[in-house]
Amino acid sequence: MxxxxxxxxxxxxxxxxxxxGLVVVTLFPFYYMLLLSLRPIDEVLQNPGRIWAGPAExxxxxxxxxxxxxSRGGQGFLRFLANSAIVSVAATVLTLVVSIPGAYxxxxxxxxxxxxxxxxxxxxxLFPSILLAIPLFVLFTRLGLRGSLFGLTxxxxxxxxxxxxxxxxxxLSTIPISLEEAAAVDGYTRLQTIRKVILPLAAPAVxxxxxxxxxxxxxxxxxxxxxxxxxxxxxxxxLGLAQLSGGIEVSKTVLMAGSVVLTLPIVALFFAAERLLTxxxxxGADKG
Amino acid sequence: xxxxxxxxxxxAPPGRRPPTRRQRExxxxxxxxxxxxxxxxxxxxxxxxxxxxxxxxxxxxINVRRAGVFGQYTLANLELVLTSPGFWSSLxxxxxxxVGATVLSIGFGLVAALALRGAFRGRTLVRASVLLPYxxxxxxxxxxxxxxxxxxxxxxxxxxVRFLGxxxxxxxxxxxxxxxxxxxAEVDVPLALLTVIAFEAWRYFPFAFLFLLxxxxxxxxxxxxxxxxxxxxxxxxxxxxxxPQLGPVIALLTVLRFIMTFNKFDDVYLLTGGGAGTxxxxxxxxxxxxxxxxxxAASAQALVLALGLVALLVVYxxxxxxxxxxxxx
Numbered sequence: 001m002x003x004x005x006x007x008x009x010x011x012x013x014x015x016x017x018x019x020x021g022l023v024v025v026t027l028f029p030f031y032y033m034l035l036l037s038l039r040p041i042d043e044v045l046q047n048p049g050r051i052w053a054g055p056a057e058x059x060x061x062x063x064x065x066x067x068x069x070x071s072r073g074g075q076g077f078l079r080f081l082a083n084s085a086i087v088s089v090a091a092t093v094l095t096l097v098v099s100i101p102g103a104y105x106x107x108x109x110x111x112x113x114x115x116x117x118x119x120x121x122x123x124x125x126l127f128p129s130i131l132l133a134i135p136l137f138v139l140f141t142r143l144g145l146r147g148s149l150f151g152l153t154x155x156x157x158x159x160x161x162x163x164x165x166x167x168x169x170x171x172l173s174t175i176p177i178s179l180e181e182a183a184a185v186d187g188y189t190r191l192q193t194i195r196k197v198i199l200p201l202a203a204p205a206v207x208x209x210x211x212x213x214x215x216x217x218x219x220x221x222x223x224x225x226x227x228x229x230x231x232x233x234x235x236x237x238x239l240g241l242a243q244l245s246g247g248i249e250v251s252k253t254v255l256m257a258g259s260v261v262l263t264l265p266i267v268a269l270f271f272a273a274e275r276l277l278t279x280x281x282x283x284g285a286d287k288g
Numbered sequence: 289x290x291x292x293x294x295x296x297x298x299x300a301p302p303g304r305r306p307p308t309r310r311q312r313e314x315x316x317x318x319x320x321x322x323x324x325x326x327x328x329x330x331x332x333x334x335x336x337x338x339x340x341x342x343x344x345x346x347x348x349x350i351n352v353r354r355a356g357v358f359g360q361y362t363l364a365n366l367e368l369v370l371t372s373p374g375f376w377s378s379l380x381x382x383x384x385x386x387v388g389a390t391v392l393s394i395g396f397g398l399v400a401a402l403a404l405r406g407a408f409r410g411r412t413l414v415r416a417s418v419l420l421p422y423x424x425x426x427x428x429x430x431x432x433x434x435x436x437x438x439x440x441x442x443x444x445x446x447x448x449v450r451f452l453g454x455x456x457x458x459x460x461x462x463x464x465x466x467x468x469x470x471x472x473a474e475v476d477v478p479l480a481l482l483t484v485i486a487f488e489a490w491r492y493f494p495f496a497f498l499f500l501l502x503x504x505x506x507x508x509x510x511x512x513x514x515x516x517x518x519x520x521x522x523x524x525x526x527x528x529x530x531x532p533q534l535g536p537v538i539a540l541l542t543v544l545r546f547i548m549t550f551n552k553f554d555d556v557y558l559l560t561g562g563g564a565g566t567x568x569x570x571x572x573x574x575x576x577x578x579x580x581x582x583x584x585a586a587s588a589q590a591l592v593l594a595l596g597l598v599a600l601l602v603v604y605x606x607x608x609x610x611x612x613x614x615x616x617x
Contacts, residue, residue: 007521018403019414025490026418029432032443036435049446098327101320110310111317120325124332126597128551130570131590134342134583135335158331161324190316219425221554238427242558245431252435259428270423274416 030263037062037256044253062257070232075254077261079233080240087149087236088217091156095164095213096206098157103168104194108180121162129159133226146227147234155227156217164209171205172198211273218266237262343587365588374567375589379596382550382568385481389488390545394538396489397496402526404497405504415501422494430558433487437461464565480564484556488549496541503537504530543601550597569593 035051036044038058068074106117136155137146145151175198183193199206224239235243241258244250307315344361369375404415421429436443437460445457458466458479466479507530515525553570556562562571569589576586 002519004519004521007523011522015403015406018399022400022403022418023414026420026494029429029436030420030424032436033428033432045441048441049443049450051443098323102324105317105320109313109317109320111314111321114317117321117325120328120333123336124328125547125551126601127332127336127594128553128570128573128590130551130553130573130577131339131587131594132332132335134573134577134587134590135338136331137577138583139335139338154327154331158327161327165324215423219427221425221427221558238425241427241431252441255431256435259431262425263428266423266425267420270419271416274412274419 030267033256033259033263036253037260039253041251041253062251062254063261065254066257066261075240075244075258076232077237077240077258080235080237081261081265083149083234084218084236084238087153087156088214090149090153091160091217092210092213094153095157095160096210099161099164099168099209100199100206101194102161103165103172104198106165107169107172108177121165124158124162129222133223136223137226140227147231149228149234152223152227152236153217155223156213156220159220160213160216164213167209167212168202168205171202175201207273211269214269215266339587339590342583343591345584347584348581365584366592368585369588369592375572378567378569378572379592381481381566382570382593384478385485385488385556385566385568386546386549388482388485389492389549390542392485392489393492393545394496394541396493397498397500397541398534398538400493400497401500401504402530404501418497419494421491422498426491426554427558429491430487430555434461434559437483461560462564478565480560480566484559484566487559488552488555491555492545492549496545499537499541500534503534507533543604546604547597547601550600551593 032051035053038060039053040057040059040061043057064074066075066077068076069078070076105111106114132155140146140151143151145154179197179201180193183197188196219238220236221238221242224236225242228234228236228239229243237258241255241262244258245255343365344363346360346362346364400418404411404418435441437445439445439457439459442457444460445454448454449457460483461480463479465476468475468477511529512525515529520528551570552568553574556566556568557571557574560566562568562575570593573586573590573593576582576589
């Protein structure tokens with residue numbers, strides 16, 4: 001047998017080993033999270049190594065504790081879920097409203113400073129967010145925005161805008177210019193062209209983008225921690241969960257139930273739109 | 289439809305020359321981009337400049353309200369930061385952490401992309417599940433890792449003791465050094481730091497996977513078929529055909545992951561709180577800010593971090609990177 005045959009066989013087997021390994025490594029922590037959230041805590045402490053528990057052993061007590069409002073002795077995660085949803089939806093909508101015209105300008109229009117804009121965007125990611133956090137903390141305190149969901153939303157918009165514009169630009173540049181020229185001949189103004197011609201065509205990229213911004217906003221932790229920590233009523237789910245872990249008398253299974261509550265919405269959304277996201281995010285990468 | 293179109297110059301003020309097409313395009317471009325520019329300027333650029341100013345003033349949280357442009361400038365913060373105990377080791381930790389996490393996440397991403405490249409039943413589902421670590425909230429996944437690795441009730445240690453014959457549970461996230469005997473020699477490994485790096489690799493390999501898979505699928509089939517006809521082995525095809533095609537994406541990923549990891553805060557903070565030899569600079573900045581309320585020193589520290597990153601990037605792009613295709617339009 002020559003080298004090519006041997007290698008082809010070896011890699012043929014190896015490939016399946018790797019695929020199986022990948023699935024276990026990526027899925028197992030999530031499975032374990034779910035499993036632990038359903039098992040009674042004393043049972044977990046006795047048998048930490050078990051990775052299966054039948055429905056007969058399940059308990060939903062952990063979820064009850066996490067979701068019950070604080071006024072009735074629970075952890076009040078429903079409130080946190082609402083906060084997270086408000087911030088994430090607002091950040092998503094506003095980012096799109098700002099980035100769609102911006103991406104169009106960067107793709108199609110020649111204007112002063114068009115080349116330099118990219119350096120400005122780079123600044124967003126080049127500097128650690130902890131560096132932005134200090135002055136924003138001071139600034140928002142002065143403006144009275146710290147401790148408000150609105151202030152947090154603005155930060156998320158700024159954090160996601162550059163990637164958002166970059167993703168949209170990759171997609172917009174594939175739309176033929178002749179379509180716009182045709183629209184112009186039909187008497188459309190530029191804004192009308194964007195709304196009625198470009199947006200419907202770019203819908204997949206816009207959806208992928210929306211999903212991306214929502215994901216970043218929903219998962220974010222540092223700014224939520226810095227801005228909102230003082231008032232429990234304002235906490236997002238990520239912050240609420242992190243604070244829960246520091247609390248006394250909170251069992252690990254309750255912590256896992258909180259993790260499931262935090263993870264489930266984003267994973268559900270992701271599986272619903274997985275194809276959109278992968279294609280939208282990497283639209284430009286295949287060009288080399 | 290053409291007949292209903294309004295004359296182009298209808299909106300121009302009388303007596304002035306109507307703006308040329310080029311001028312109008314310029315205005316429209318700036319107008320469309322202005323909301324973006326305003327947000328980025330106010331929430332990113334101004335704060336950065338402000339940090340630079342704060343870094344050169346002695347400011348603590350109590351007197352920050354009085355701080356202005358015309359404060360007393362001093363180099364005291366920088367001096368304090370550069371000479372403070374643990375700063376240089378923390379910078380070194382950041383570097384090890386960043387390089388380790390970048391290399392591993394791209395390496396795993398490449399292996400995953402190669403394995404999941406060809407079609408098979410259930411591929412879409414496998415591909416989606418591989419992306420999960422990247423999509424899931426950082427707070428939730430760090431907690432699962434903490435619990436899995438816990439010395440008291442963690443699965444890893446339970447199985448390690450039961451099946452792998454470990455003498456006692458290993459505190460993966462809180463033990464600074466762990467002595468491994470390798471071929472008779474005793475080697476100290478920075479255990480907690482390695483665990484944190486492994487976590488980063490796990491969480492971010494999907495990111496590399498995503499980009500590499502997209503690029504792999506764009507490689508023309510004919511290239512590989514030709515190699516196959518010539519009797520090339522899979523490793524040869526990879527080395528001489530796929531790798532050159534992937535080069536630019538790998539270079540881009542290296543830069544992106546390096547920047548993101550270098551500045552990373554939440555992962556380390558949530559996993560170890562910066563203890564057990566995992567204190568990266570961003571966690572240190574956070575400590576200065578929230579535990580000592582020393583805004584000046586925190587700013588100076590963050591500034592040193594950013595400058596270090598810029599310097600490393602310049603070196604990388606100048607000397608080490610394969611030619612990255614620039615954003616040339």
